[in-house]
Amino acid sequence: MDSYDYEGCCEWNYRLGKLWDSTRASLSANFPRASFVKVVEYQSRGALHTHCIVRIPLREGIVSGLGARKILDVARSTVTRTGLTWGNQGDCTPIRQIAEQDKFVRYMAKMLTYVTKDSDVLHHETPPQAAQHYRRLDWTARHMHCDKCRHMERPCLSLCHRRWGARSSVMSKSREAKKHRAWSSVRRMDLKQRRIEFAQEAARLGIAIEVLAKLTAAKRKLRQAEDYSPVLIE
Protein backbone atom coordinates (compact mmCIF):
# COMPACT_ATOMS: atom_id res chain seq x y z
CA MET A 1 0.00 0.00 0.00
CA ASP A 2 2.93 2.31 0.74
CA SER A 3 4.09 2.08 -2.85
CA TYR A 4 0.70 3.09 -4.24
CA ASP A 5 0.72 6.46 -5.99
CA TYR A 6 -2.26 8.15 -4.28
CA GLU A 7 -1.49 11.60 -5.76
CA GLY A 8 -1.18 10.04 -9.24
CA CYS A 9 -4.49 8.22 -8.82
CA CYS A 10 -6.40 11.39 -7.81
CA GLU A 11 -4.67 13.35 -10.58
CA TRP A 12 -5.71 10.68 -13.13
CA ASN A 13 -9.32 10.81 -11.94
CA TYR A 14 -9.22 14.61 -12.05
CA ARG A 15 -7.79 14.89 -15.58
CA LEU A 16 -9.67 11.96 -17.15
CA GLY A 17 -12.47 14.19 -18.48
CA LYS A 18 -9.92 16.21 -20.50
CA LEU A 19 -8.43 13.02 -21.93
CA TRP A 20 -11.89 11.83 -22.91
CA ASP A 21 -12.67 15.20 -24.58
CA SER A 22 -9.45 15.02 -26.62
CA THR A 23 -10.14 11.39 -27.56
CA ARG A 24 -13.69 12.17 -28.62
CA ALA A 25 -12.43 15.07 -30.78
CA SER A 26 -9.84 12.81 -32.46
CA LEU A 27 -12.44 10.08 -33.07
CA SER A 28 -14.90 12.61 -34.51
CA ALA A 29 -12.18 13.85 -36.88
CA ASN A 30 -11.67 10.28 -38.14
CA PHE A 31 -15.32 9.19 -38.02
CA PRO A 32 -17.43 12.34 -38.58
CA ARG A 33 -20.79 10.57 -38.05
CA ALA A 34 -19.76 8.70 -34.93
CA SER A 35 -21.70 9.18 -31.70
CA PHE A 36 -20.67 8.10 -28.22
CA VAL A 37 -22.01 6.97 -24.90
CA LYS A 38 -19.48 6.78 -22.10
CA VAL A 39 -19.54 5.50 -18.53
CA VAL A 40 -16.79 5.84 -15.94
CA GLU A 41 -16.40 3.24 -13.23
CA TYR A 42 -14.18 3.18 -10.14
CA GLN A 43 -11.86 0.22 -10.06
CA SER A 44 -11.32 -1.35 -6.65
CA ARG A 45 -7.98 0.52 -6.30
CA GLY A 46 -9.85 3.83 -6.74
CA ALA A 47 -8.75 4.79 -10.26
CA LEU A 48 -11.43 5.53 -12.83
CA HIS A 49 -11.90 3.22 -15.78
CA THR A 50 -13.79 4.27 -18.93
CA HIS A 51 -16.26 2.21 -20.96
CA CYS A 52 -17.54 3.61 -24.20
CA ILE A 53 -19.77 2.57 -27.07
CA VAL A 54 -18.89 4.28 -30.33
CA ARG A 55 -21.70 4.07 -32.85
CA ILE A 56 -20.53 4.41 -36.43
CA PRO A 57 -23.05 4.19 -39.30
CA LEU A 58 -22.31 1.58 -41.94
CA ARG A 59 -22.13 4.31 -44.59
CA GLU A 60 -18.85 5.47 -43.04
CA GLY A 61 -17.59 2.44 -44.95
CA ILE A 62 -15.45 0.86 -42.25
CA VAL A 63 -14.81 -2.84 -42.07
CA SER A 64 -15.82 -3.89 -38.57
CA GLY A 65 -12.51 -5.41 -37.37
CA LEU A 66 -10.40 -2.69 -38.95
CA GLY A 67 -12.70 -0.01 -37.52
CA ALA A 68 -12.21 -1.34 -34.00
CA ARG A 69 -8.43 -1.36 -34.48
CA LYS A 70 -8.50 2.17 -35.86
CA ILE A 71 -10.59 3.40 -32.91
CA LEU A 72 -8.06 1.87 -30.54
CA ASP A 73 -5.14 3.41 -32.47
CA VAL A 74 -6.76 6.86 -32.44
CA ALA A 75 -7.48 6.57 -28.70
CA ARG A 76 -3.97 5.36 -27.91
CA SER A 77 -2.33 8.17 -29.85
CA THR A 78 -4.35 10.85 -28.05
CA VAL A 79 -2.33 13.05 -25.70
CA THR A 80 -3.72 15.93 -23.66
CA ARG A 81 -1.93 19.25 -23.18
CA THR A 82 -0.75 18.02 -19.79
CA GLY A 83 0.69 14.88 -21.41
CA LEU A 84 -1.99 12.43 -20.20
CA THR A 85 -2.54 9.31 -22.34
CA TRP A 86 -4.56 6.10 -22.02
CA GLY A 87 -2.92 3.04 -20.50
CA ASN A 88 -1.98 0.08 -22.68
CA GLN A 89 -4.80 -2.16 -21.40
CA GLY A 90 -7.44 -0.67 -23.71
CA ASP A 91 -9.60 -3.00 -25.73
CA CYS A 92 -12.10 -2.44 -28.53
CA THR A 93 -14.62 -5.02 -29.77
CA PRO A 94 -16.87 -4.54 -32.79
CA ILE A 95 -20.60 -5.01 -32.20
CA ARG A 96 -23.04 -4.95 -35.09
CA GLN A 97 -26.06 -3.22 -33.60
CA ILE A 98 -28.67 -4.90 -35.81
CA ALA A 99 -27.13 -8.34 -36.41
CA GLU A 100 -25.94 -8.70 -32.81
CA GLN A 101 -28.71 -6.87 -31.03
CA ASP A 102 -28.54 -9.15 -27.97
CA LYS A 103 -24.84 -8.50 -27.57
CA PHE A 104 -25.44 -4.75 -27.94
CA VAL A 105 -28.22 -4.75 -25.34
CA ARG A 106 -26.09 -6.89 -22.97
CA TYR A 107 -23.24 -4.40 -23.24
CA MET A 108 -25.56 -1.45 -22.62
CA ALA A 109 -26.96 -3.25 -19.55
CA LYS A 110 -23.40 -3.90 -18.35
CA MET A 111 -22.60 -0.21 -18.67
CA LEU A 112 -25.69 0.73 -16.67
CA THR A 113 -24.58 -1.72 -13.98
CA TYR A 114 -21.28 0.18 -13.74
CA VAL A 115 -23.29 3.37 -13.13
CA THR A 116 -25.20 1.84 -10.21
CA LYS A 117 -22.24 -0.15 -8.82
CA ASP A 118 -21.09 2.63 -6.45
CA SER A 119 -24.34 2.60 -4.47
CA ASP A 120 -24.19 -1.20 -4.29
CA VAL A 121 -20.74 -1.06 -2.65
CA LEU A 122 -22.27 0.72 0.34
CA HIS A 123 -24.18 -2.42 1.26
CA HIS A 124 -21.09 -4.56 1.61
CA GLU A 125 -18.50 -4.73 4.36
CA THR A 126 -15.15 -3.28 3.33
CA PRO A 127 -12.11 -5.28 4.51
CA PRO A 128 -9.94 -3.24 6.97
CA GLN A 129 -6.96 -3.00 4.61
CA ALA A 130 -9.16 -1.74 1.76
CA ALA A 131 -10.84 0.72 4.15
CA GLN A 132 -7.41 2.10 5.06
CA HIS A 133 -6.56 2.41 1.35
CA TYR A 134 -9.80 4.33 0.71
CA ARG A 135 -9.16 6.59 3.73
CA ARG A 136 -5.78 7.50 2.25
CA LEU A 137 -7.45 8.22 -1.08
CA ASP A 138 -10.00 10.40 0.75
CA TRP A 139 -7.20 12.28 2.49
CA THR A 140 -5.21 12.75 -0.75
CA ALA A 141 -8.28 14.01 -2.64
CA ARG A 142 -9.14 16.43 0.18
CA HIS A 143 -5.61 17.89 0.11
CA MET A 144 -5.01 17.86 -3.66
CA HIS A 145 -4.77 21.15 -5.49
CA CYS A 146 -7.53 21.53 -8.08
CA ASP A 147 -7.88 24.32 -10.67
CA LYS A 148 -10.51 26.04 -8.54
CA CYS A 149 -8.45 26.02 -5.34
CA ARG A 150 -6.53 29.01 -6.72
CA HIS A 151 -9.66 31.11 -7.04
CA MET A 152 -11.42 30.16 -3.86
CA GLU A 153 -10.86 30.65 -0.18
CA ARG A 154 -9.99 27.47 1.65
CA PRO A 155 -11.74 25.04 1.99
CA CYS A 156 -12.38 24.56 -1.72
CA LEU A 157 -15.85 23.10 -2.23
CA SER A 158 -15.15 21.43 -5.59
CA LEU A 159 -16.60 17.95 -5.95
CA CYS A 160 -13.20 16.44 -6.85
CA HIS A 161 -12.08 16.77 -3.20
CA ARG A 162 -14.86 14.39 -2.17
CA ARG A 163 -14.67 11.95 -5.11
CA TRP A 164 -11.03 10.84 -5.19
CA GLY A 165 -10.29 13.53 -7.75
CA ALA A 166 -13.18 12.73 -10.11
CA ARG A 167 -15.22 15.63 -11.40
CA SER A 168 -16.95 14.45 -14.58
CA SER A 169 -20.40 12.90 -14.58
CA VAL A 170 -20.63 9.12 -14.41
CA MET A 171 -22.39 8.84 -17.74
CA SER A 172 -22.36 11.06 -20.80
CA LYS A 173 -23.57 10.69 -24.37
CA SER A 174 -23.51 12.52 -27.69
CA ARG A 175 -26.34 14.91 -28.27
CA GLU A 176 -28.69 14.40 -31.20
CA ALA A 177 -27.32 16.08 -34.29
CA LYS A 178 -27.99 16.16 -38.02
CA LYS A 179 -25.12 13.73 -38.49
CA HIS A 180 -26.38 11.05 -36.10
CA ARG A 181 -29.39 9.80 -34.20
CA ALA A 182 -29.87 10.39 -30.48
CA TRP A 183 -29.07 7.58 -28.02
CA SER A 184 -32.25 8.28 -26.17
CA SER A 185 -35.22 10.58 -26.67
CA VAL A 186 -34.90 11.66 -23.02
CA ARG A 187 -32.69 14.68 -22.52
CA ARG A 188 -31.17 15.83 -19.23
CA MET A 189 -33.23 19.03 -19.30
CA ASP A 190 -36.40 16.88 -19.71
CA LEU A 191 -35.40 14.86 -16.65
CA LYS A 192 -34.69 18.08 -14.73
CA GLN A 193 -38.12 19.44 -15.70
CA ARG A 194 -39.77 16.17 -14.61
CA ARG A 195 -37.96 16.32 -11.25
CA ILE A 196 -39.19 19.92 -10.73
CA GLU A 197 -42.77 18.90 -11.58
CA PHE A 198 -42.55 15.87 -9.28
CA ALA A 199 -41.24 18.03 -6.41
CA GLN A 200 -44.03 20.57 -6.98
CA GLU A 201 -46.64 17.81 -7.06
CA ALA A 202 -45.15 16.24 -3.93
CA ALA A 203 -45.20 19.64 -2.19
CA ARG A 204 -48.83 20.19 -3.22
CA LEU A 205 -49.68 16.69 -2.03
CA GLY A 206 -47.78 17.36 1.21
CA ILE A 207 -49.82 20.51 1.82
CA ALA A 208 -53.03 18.65 0.96
CA ILE A 209 -52.16 15.86 3.43
CA GLU A 210 -51.35 18.45 6.11
CA VAL A 211 -54.69 20.22 5.58
CA LEU A 212 -56.52 16.87 5.60
CA ALA A 213 -54.76 15.86 8.85
CA LYS A 214 -55.75 19.19 10.47
CA LEU A 215 -59.36 18.82 9.32
CA THR A 216 -59.50 15.23 10.61
CA ALA A 217 -58.03 16.31 13.96
CA ALA A 218 -60.53 19.21 14.19
CA LYS A 219 -63.40 16.86 13.33
CA ARG A 220 -62.23 14.36 15.98
CA LYS A 221 -62.04 17.12 18.59
CA LEU A 222 -65.53 18.27 17.66
CA ARG A 223 -66.89 14.72 17.90
CA GLN A 224 -65.22 14.23 21.31
CA ALA A 225 -66.67 17.53 22.48
CA GLU A 226 -70.10 16.45 21.27
CA ASP A 227 -69.75 13.05 23.01
CA TYR A 228 -68.88 14.59 26.37
CA SER A 229 -70.88 17.78 26.29
CA PRO A 230 -73.58 17.88 28.93
CA VAL A 231 -77.05 17.20 27.63
CA LEU A 232 -79.66 19.52 28.88
CA ILE A 233 -82.88 17.70 29.72
CA GLU A 234 -85.82 19.85 30.40
Ligand SMILES: [Zn+2]
Ligand atom coordinates in the same frame (compact mmCIF):
# COMPACT_ATOMS: atom_id res chain seq x y z
ZN1 LIG B 1 -10.10 22.63 -5.04
